[in-house]
Amino acid sequence: MLYAVLALIGLGAGITTILFGFGGGFVIVPVLFQGISLAYGPETLAGQSAMHIAVATSTCLMIFSSLMATRKHHVAGTLQWDVIRPLLAYIAVGALIGAGAGTMVAGPWLRWAFIVYLGVTILDCLFRPGFTASNNGHTRSLGKTGSAVAGTVIGGIAACLGVGGSVMTVPLLRRRGASMTQATAMASPLTLPVSLAGTAGFVIFSWQEGQALGPWYLGYINLLALMALLAGSWLGIKLAATYIGRLPDQWHARSYIALLVIFWLAMLM
Structure with missing residues (x-):
């Protein structure tokens, strides 16, 4: 039953990946965390590691979803x-550091870090000028220093929390002049180094724990959950690709914030 639900969640994640630049962490981490906690119980190793499993599996899924979405946006x-x-290499370095840090943080602390991080992002989008205003689509470069600092910080936080980084790259690019279509599109290739480095980090740093969890685990990555999510995500990306560039800019930005609020409430509960 859990894997059927995950396939449906993967469908929604694929749609939000194309239209809003996120879909891995914000949809999957809360659902997978709750599903594993309920399925295994708090007395088991899997139940106690539910947040780490959710983050690692979400990060691995983003390898595939970011590649599929990048191809659609490139076309x-x-x-x-x-x-x-300029951002790609720095994001990869930050992601490797963040994945290592994420395996050393206790699950409940990781969950609350996720909640706080998402809440701060929502407030930033609502109250700092620039996110909901219509932009001309001429994105200004960050420069070498800006790319290095922003890329490393984005990669580190994203891999640690399993969220792909789009929640930071989209507001950043909006304030650099990008339209919502451009900002959400660029979130997909920028997610790829996070997912690659982060997945490698979770496998390397959690190999022994994964062996103790069972045969369908690679480190903290739940392979059965990954396959269910991947099937749904592929279909969602395929269905949503026809709407690329068709959403009004301000409506697109406000919908992005509304979805963040929904995911924040889901994780809080």
């Missing part, structure tokens, strides 16, 4: 590679 012509390229 649609919504990617600005001159803005993306």
